[in-house]
Amino acid sequence: xxxxxxxxxxxxxxxxxxxxxxxxxxxxxxxxxxxxxVPINQAYGRSLAEPVLSEIDVPGFDRxxxxxxxxxxxxxxxxxxxxxxxxRIVGESMPGKAWNGTLQPKQAVRIMTGAxxxxxxxxxxxxxxxxxxxxxxxxxxxxxxxxxxxxxxEDIQSGAVVVEPGRLLRPQDIAVIASIGTPTVTVRCQxxxxxxxxxxxxxxxxxxxxxxxxxxxxxxxxLGAIPRDGGIVExxxxxxxxxxxxxxxxxxxxxxxxxxxxxxxxxxxDFAPLLIERHGELPIHGIAMRPSSPTGLGQVGAALVVxxxxxxxxxxxxxxxxxxxxxxxxxxxxxxxxxxxxTVTLEKKxxxxxxxxxxxxxxxxxxxxAIPLAISGASILSSTTRADGFVIVTSESEGLPEGSVVTAxxxx
Amino acid sequence: xxxxxxxxxxxxxxxxxxxxxxxxxxxxxxxxxxxxxVPINQAYGRSLAEPVLSEIDVPGFDRxxxxxxxxxxxxxxxxxxxxxxxxRIVGESMPGKAWNGTLQPKQAVRIMTGAxxxxxxxxxxxxxxxxxxxxxxxxxxxxxxxxxxxxxxEDIQSGAVVVEPGRLLRPQDIAVIASIGTPTVTVRCQxxxxxxxxxxxxxxxxxxxxxxxxxxxxxxxxLGAIPRDGGIVExxxxxxxxxxxxxxxxxxxxxxxxxxxxxxxxxxxDFAPLLIERHGELPIHGIAMRPSSPTGLGQVGAALVVxxxxxxxxxxxxxxxxxxxxxxxxxxxxxxxxxxxxTVTLEKKxxxxxxxxxxxxxxxxxxxxAIPLAISGASILSSTTRADGFVIVTSESEGLPEGSVVTAxxxx
Numbered sequence: 001x002x003x004x005x006x007x008x009x010x011x012x013x014x015x016x017x018x019x020x021x022x023x024x025x026x027x028x029x030x031x032x033x034x035x036x037x038v039p040i041n042q043a044y045g046r047s048l049a050e051p052v053l054s055e056i057d058v059p060g061f062d063r064x065x066x067x068x069x070x071x072x073x074x075x076x077x078x079x080x081x082x083x084x085x086x087x088r089i090v091g092e093s094m095p096g097k098a099w100n101g102t103l104q105p106k107q108a109v110r111i112m113t114g115a116x117x118x119x120x121x122x123x124x125x126x127x128x129x130x131x132x133x134x135x136x137x138x139x140x141x142x143x144x145x146x147x148x149x150x151x152x153x154e155d156i157q158s159g160a161v162v163v164e165p166g167r168l169l170r171p172q173d174i175a176v177i178a179s180i181g182t183p184t185v186t187v188r189c190q191x192x193x194x195x196x197x198x199x200x201x202x203x204x205x206x207x208x209x210x211x212x213x214x215x216x217x218x219x220x221x222x223l224g225a226i227p228r229d230g231g232i233v234e235x236x237x238x239x240x241x242x243x244x245x246x247x248x249x250x251x252x253x254x255x256x257x258x259x260x261x262x263x264x265x266x267x268x269x270d271f272a273p274l275l276i277e278r279h280g281e282l283p284i285h286g287i288a289m290r291p292s293s294p295t296g297l298g299q300v301g302a303a304l305v306v307x308x309x310x311x312x313x314x315x316x317x318x319x320x321x322x323x324x325x326x327x328x329x330x331x332x333x334x335x336x337x338x339x340x341x342x343t344v345t346l347e348k349k350x351x352x353x354x355x356x357x358x359x360x361x362x363x364x365x366x367x368x369x370a371i372p373l374a375i376s377g378a379s380i381l382s383s384t385t386r387a388d389g390f391v392i393v394t395s396e397s398e399g400l401p402e403g404s405v406v407t408a409x410x411x412x
Numbered sequence: 413x414x415x416x417x418x419x420x421x422x423x424x425x426x427x428x429x430x431x432x433x434x435x436x437x438x439x440x441x442x443x444x445x446x447x448x449x450v451p452i453n454q455a456y457g458r459s460l461a462e463p464v465l466s467e468i469d470v471p472g473f474d475r476x477x478x479x480x481x482x483x484x485x486x487x488x489x490x491x492x493x494x495x496x497x498x499x500r501i502v503g504e505s506m507p508g509k510a511w512n513g514t515l516q517p518k519q520a521v522r523i524m525t526g527a528x529x530x531x532x533x534x535x536x537x538x539x540x541x542x543x544x545x546x547x548x549x550x551x552x553x554x555x556x557x558x559x560x561x562x563x564x565x566e567d568i569q570s571g572a573v574v575v576e577p578g579r580l581l582r583p584q585d586i587a588v589i590a591s592i593g594t595p596t597v598t599v600r601c602q603x604x605x606x607x608x609x610x611x612x613x614x615x616x617x618x619x620x621x622x623x624x625x626x627x628x629x630x631x632x633x634x635l636g637a638i639p640r641d642g643g644i645v646e647x648x649x650x651x652x653x654x655x656x657x658x659x660x661x662x663x664x665x666x667x668x669x670x671x672x673x674x675x676x677x678x679x680x681x682d683f684a685p686l687l688i689e690r691h692g693e694l695p696i697h698g699i700a701m702r703p704s705s706p707t708g709l710g711q712v713g714a715a716l717v718v719x720x721x722x723x724x725x726x727x728x729x730x731x732x733x734x735x736x737x738x739x740x741x742x743x744x745x746x747x748x749x750x751x752x753x754x755t756v757t758l759e760k761k762x763x764x765x766x767x768x769x770x771x772x773x774x775x776x777x778x779x780x781x782a783i784p785l786a787i788s789g790a791s792i793l794s795s796t797t798r799a800d801g802f803v804i805v806t807s808e809s810e811g812l813p814e815g816s817v818v819t820a821x822x823x824x
Binding site (some may be wrong): 011041044058059060063067082094095096097098099104112113114115116128155156160162163168170171172173174175176177178179180181182183184199200201202203204205206207209211212213214216217218219220221222223224225227228310311312316340380381382385386411412 | 415423430452453456470471472473506507508509523525526527528538540566567568572574575580582583584585586587588589590591592593594595596611612613614615617618619621623625626627628629630632633634635636637639640677681722724725728752792793795796797823824
């Protein structure tokens with residue numbers, strides 16, 4: 001074995017979580033930002049890259065805010081149930097189909113919500129305060145000037161910015177963009193993520209397994225988490241634990257992030273770390289955290305490479321701490337946890353160690369108290385499905401006593 | 413006009429929001445629950461319909477939790493940096509490739525994380541505490557029995573329920589299901605939602621519009637909101653404001669929910685309410701709320717029909733209050749708001765009226781204070797994109813004074 005080969009000799013030093021995040025931030029800051037223009041109805045959840053400006057006024061004309069009758073406001077002064085005023089119905093204004101005359105005194109135009117206000121009219125009486133009889137209508141309320149009229153440009157003025165860059169586009173944002181007639185938007189490209197799953201012992205769910213084989217679970221974790229964080233799964237590659245197979249999957253170009261599950265540690269068949277160093281760099285390998293200390297962060301070509309431990313709980317933790325964070329950042333999202341946080345009281349202590357970050361799954365009751373799950377067993381995957389979230393014990397802490405008030409980060 | 417025709421005569425009475433929810437709950441309780449079995453990797457976010465049971469133990473064998481050496485625990489007693497013990501390396505156990513001998517005294521087997529513990533061994537010494545030299549290894553720490561061994565079934569026992577029905581499947585839930593070898597799950601069917609957009613004045617974004625036309629925005633709102641709430645958009649139908657066109661789109665069978673945007677009120681061209689009464693029932697039409705009072709809830713055949721006001725802000729509000737709630741319920745989700753709630757202080761008063769629910773968009777600063785937006789104008793669509801969320805003023809309240817501490821429901 002060459003001198004620099006850490007296989008079967010253990011991690012010499014471990015980076016801190018903060019050092020790993022620091023390296024990620026520097027690396028990701030150098031990545032060229034790419035945008036693309038897409039039809040608005042394909043832009044839900046995407047990060048807006050350029051401001052959306054309106055070229056029109058909304059509304060584009062004075063319009064009725066109610067179904068009723070367009071009138072001259074002054075003429076309704078004093079009208080009431082006991083003293084209705086009577087007007088002659090001279091026409092009808094429908095949405096998209098204006099009445100083209102000019103309203104004269106003692107006249108009214110039947111009007112629908114959204115329809116143009118006729119020339120000469122300056123208020124709308126809602127239908128509830130009217131009684132039509134053949135060509136006449138009685139009005140039983142007083143309306144002031146511009147009552148129930150949506151004025152030209154009152155919603156959006158021509159030239160205004162309607163949505164600012166950085167916004168993760170919500171359904172109502174897309175609706176506003178549609179309402180100004182804009183059919184496309186420029187958004188941040190979604191990072192393309194290649195998943196490489198290694199492990200000769202792995203069998204796919206639904207297949208027959210031999211005694212010492214295990215079912216492969218990490219691809220199912222990553223296939224769900226990557227799109228949630230704004231990435232696109234470029235491909236999932238199940239490869240043999242051979243240098244050649246891993247190298248081949250690693251070196252295909254045109255991808256933003258490569259996640260390698262398994263073979264990330266210092267075992268005899270852990271080829272991935274050596275391959276990354278050979279073709280790029282692996283400045284972070286071994287992180288002072290539990291679980292997922294055998295995590296690695298590096299770079300091959302322009303692609304960020306994250307070595308995820310094969311153990312599914314460690315894989316989840318390393319994904320959440322590093323890979324998911326990087327994917328969100330590349331997608332133009334916040335690096336914050338994509339989960340809701342609540343303040344809870346610990347019902348049982350959590351034991352940790354100074355110098356190490358702990359990712360402790362917890363069951364949360366009524367958003368008030370939290371019970372740590374499977375504190376000892378990093379490999380207890382079922383704890384993640386019993387868990388409602390997790391508590392992070394920082395590296396400055398030896399643990400959290402029972403009764404501590406802590407922040408729980410809630411999955412899902 | 414027939415006597416029961418409410419067009420151009422106003423809503424006689426309005427239902428309360430609670431009455432509308434009550435009718436929805438009764439109607440939806442009668443809908444037959446349908447489930448389907450899908451591959452696990454297509455089940456993210458779906459509501460689990462049947463418990464997932466494990467037919468296997470996980471792990472299926474005693475396995476190493478570390479890279480290192482499998483040993484007889486008792487033999488390491490007293491071992492330290494100053495007093496290492498020396499063992500003969502007699503083989504190697506790799507994941508999926510066991511060492512088939514039986515460990516004898518003074519022997520060790522090189523072992524990797526996840527590999528089977530050889531017969532005779534009962535502990536693992538992590539590689540960090542060892543020094544290999546040709547066929548021998550020095551061990552410089554003491555390990556107790558079963559140290560660094562994951563015991564058979566310690567994660568999941570055969571026969572155990574790993575995920576309970578009702579769970580909205582998260583990536584880690586799917587990973588757990590994969591880890592027990594299960595390739596499919598039975599989940600609640602997603603409700604199929606037909607969208608019918610009416611309005612002769614509407615033009616699609618990107619097209620040229622004439623002066624009194626407006627750009628169509630509600631389909632963009634609904635296309636984003638329906639999948640978020642667990643529904644599938646069956647089709648979007650842009651139809652003319654004619655009785656025939658709306659009737660045709662309404663009567664195509666095989667859909668769970670029909671949303672009709674526009675023509676929901678009491679205007680002369682509001683055909684949809686009459687058509688729903690003709691072909692089914694429309695028990696709720698007109699709701700005491702602002703905006704979106706011209707909302708209707710009814711049924712045609714087995715399908716729930718929601719009449720959404722054409723005004724985009726009213727459409728958003730009616731969707732959030734009624735349609736989205738129903739879609740979530742049909743998808744096996746909670747009827748609660750799908751949004752995060754925060755407690756905030758109002759920086760300005762909100763005026764409402766007793767007997768009416770108000771849906772007031774607010775801008776939220778630092779999750780601490782909220783400023784009501786566009787209180788007067790229900791039709792101000794741009795307020796929804798400036799808004800971070802909304803505050804609900806209940807029907808018992810005349811409004812909320814400046815400085816009130818209220819719950820804001822945050823979009824997105």
